[in-house]
Amino acid sequence: MDDFLMPANLMNKPARLRLLLIGAALALSVGAAHAAGDVKRGSDVFAEQCAECHSVKEGKNKKGPSLFASLGRKSAALDGFAYSDAMKASGIVWSADRLAAYLEDPKKAVPGGKMKYDGLPDAHAREDLIAYLATLR
Structure with missing residues (x-):
């Protein structure tokens, strides 16, 4: 099963880190879009x-x-x-x-x-x- 489809508490550490980074990038892009x-x-x-x-x-x-x-x-x-x-x-x-x-x-x-x-x-x-x-x- 793909790590991104698993609940965060069942993911391995690298998969959780990737998910966290993706979420942070999305949050920043939404903030930047509004800031503009x-x-x-x-x-x-x-x-x-x-x-x-x-x-x-x-x-x-x-x-x-x-x-x-x-x-x-x-x-x-x-x-x-x-x-x-x-x-x-x-x-x-x-x-x-x-x-x-x-x-x-x-x-x-x-x-x-x-x-x-x-x-x-x-x-x-x-x-x-x-x-x-x-x-x-």
């Missing part, structure tokens, strides 16, 4: 939380700057948008981690910034939103 965020859900989060003030079209600013190609971009870098002095002075480059901190609490991340948004407290929604924004190139 879900683009479709991120699109929905954008529509619900951001679209009133931000566009995803290149060069189209609204109340807030366009979020097209925002990941990897330096803060306050788009021509034609009137950024706050605080955002201009922040020196932020929008990595996923910096964007996550900003989305969680914009007023804490950039004190004196002018974005009128209290933040997105749901970590999974932030991951999804960032995954969506990463597709905008």
Whole structure:
């Protein structure tokens, strides 16, 4: 009988180790898939939380700057948008981690910034939103 079909307490030590390693690999892959965020859900989060003030079209600013190609971009870098002095002075480059901190609490991340948004407290929604924004190139 194949070791993988036997109950764990009846398996030999190498078979139990293989099973444990397979389980760990599966758990990590599921965690990594979620950590990357879900683009479709991120699109929905954008529509619900951001679209009133931000566009995803290149060069189209609204109340807030366009979020097209925002990941990897330096803060306050788009021509034609009137950024706050605080955002201009922040020196932020929008990595996923910096964007996550900003989305969680914009007023804490950039004190004196002018974005009128209290933040997105749901970590999974932030991951999804960032995954969506990463597709905008």
